[in-house]
Amino acid sequence: MLYFLCLILFCVGLYGVLRKRNLVKMIIGLGIMEYAMNLFFVLLGYRFDGRAPIYAKDQEILNMVDPLPQALVLTSIVIGLGVTALVISIAVRIYEKYGTFDITKIKRLKG
């Protein structure tokens, strides 16, 4: 059931990227998409009644959730941060040059 939630979230993000005309809204759509896939990956490693995968004193290694997806998602979040920062700075520069965020008006390149 939760997987479907991820799917819906992903589709919302994809809709934002493909359908919106505002550059900033497209970037937000991209962010939503990234969160959806991170959530999905963390869910894959989840098990019921699991606990956080931390090796602590006086605790046996039992019933831990899978720690690997969490490490991978952390990497993916960092990558997402880099992409978002870059795209936002490009969008700001575009605003300086064109004076608008509307992609229908930003059309100096011919298809």
Add this chain to the structure above:
Amino acid sequence: MRNNPETGMTLIVKTITRLTVGLILLFGIYIILHGHLSPGGGFAGGVIVALSFVHLMLAFGKDIAVSRVSKNLASNLESIGALMFLSIALLGFLGGSFFLNILPKGTPFNLFSAGIIPLCNIAIGIKVGVGLFAIFLALVVLERSK
């Protein structure tokens, strides 16, 4: 931190910021140093360190934050952090393999344990902290330049 009413936000925000910003910075450093024992580590701690500077900038205006960490210093520190991480990894060659943990492991749950992992965390913390701050600074400067 002079109290210049021309820049930044209101007095309330400035007072609270002055009280908390040191704590935030300290908390970030704590997270970095305990990365091998508890959740957190270089990236999370580095983000918190960066947030403390961002906080300063939001409350007091751009100039004060820049006077603490200038843009050049930030980008240099970022390169140094990355090179530090790489050289820690290269140290593994002394033991025969890239990224090999050559330092003594120590006993688990002590602060000085786990070999090179705390050092890696510090390097990542430096890189992420100043890197994130540099991104924020660049975006703010970009906006002001219009």
Add this chain to the structure above:
Amino acid sequence: MNNTTIIPLFVIIPLAAAFLISLVGKFIRRSSETIIFISSLVLLVFSLYARFLLNSSAGKIMIYKIGGWAPPFGICMVLDGLSCFMLITVNLIAFFVAVYSLSYMEQYTDKPKFFTLFSLMVCGMNGLIITGDLFNLFVFLEIASIASYALVAFGTEAEELEASFKYAIMGSVASAFIFIGIAFLYSFTSTLNMADMARVLSNKQNEWVIPFVGVLFLMGFGLKSALVPFHAWLPDAHPSAPASISAMLSGVLIKTLGIYSLIRIFFNIIGPTQGYLTVLMFLGAISMIVGVVLALSQWDLKRLLAYHSISQIGYVVLGIGLGTPLGVLGGLFHLFNHSVFKSLLFLNSGAVDYATGTRDLKETGGLGKLMPVTAKTNLVASMSIAGIPPFNGFFSKAIIIIACLEKGNFGYAICAVIGSILTLASFMKVQKFAFLGEIKDKFKNIKEAPFAMLFSMVCLAIICIFGGLMLIPSLRFFLDDAVAVILKGTGYASVVLEAAAK
């Protein structure tokens, strides 16, 4: 310190170079140029040396275990025939492009930043090629992609920013698909090591996971390599970058990020079935025709070249999609040749741009008299890309067409021939309007490009002329080893795991 120590150096050297440049480049004049020159030269020498080491190693495979962890649990780096082939291609082009940029980038400000990003891109590509871990592949792919987004926007003119934005959005969507594909594969096989994954997949039966993941990867890597339904970003992004970066993007980036990853995943992990091969062949044939037809009507020199990249990538995918030894050989050989001549063409267009300040074919003309070297190298590259006999492009295209006929796919063979003829027509136009004819008055005083630029252009032209020699038996091991890795399919798993167990 044994032989395998060379493998991680392909990642370490460009990474160290990138951050050293950003650290000292601002303070010491010409330090960034020195560092980039030395690092790319060292990388080129090391990749050739790795080829030599590979010949002497048992089973033609070398494994490096990072941190001493054994493969199914730790990350390993794998150097086999295919990786070595790609490494040499990437580092060869990267070296010549770096030399070229020494002079070319004089017209831009802030060279240290440019070389930092350039080194990061090379680091991403090298890492992607040698890694043996699926998630590591994704990370390196993102390093290379992010560096290339920034490089496309390097000029910060309106068009460049627009192209870069488009490229970044498309690239991120592609990465999202790839990431989800990796997530599915991980949940299905519970491992991320590529060899181990192939082993688990061959023992497990499932009706829907594999085709589903296949489609996700095809979309993701298809977007990265600009196959035809997903090609919209390429003709904007590639011409907008500085010419040396266009050469890198068209020459090696789309091949490493797109084609190499596609081959690795489809042939070595999932295992080739007839269905995938048919899809690849079909996409290749469409790309071939659509790319060249769109290129015919272009007047902007670099835009024309970008459309030709789509078309030539089509040839590579068609050759590999055939799945026969001859087809794969042709595809890989064309991949190498295309890297060489497309980089050369972009570097030439950069030289024209550098000298005249325009890339519009309607405005140029008669440059052949004033820029003799550029005109000649451009002639060589055009002949190669169009497939005129003594040049390398002829041999690879001929092999692909023969392989099509051998397999009985006459339709695809005809497509390939038509594509080749249209390519010739399009490059006749370039020669005529750029280098032949009368000199326009305003270009009377232009000079030939500086020495560093000419050096790389001439070297690449020489490789174009003698590239066909790679088919003679004593040099063919270079291609044959790569072909052997692809044809081995999921047998890759047992080879890697055995080599790692030693």
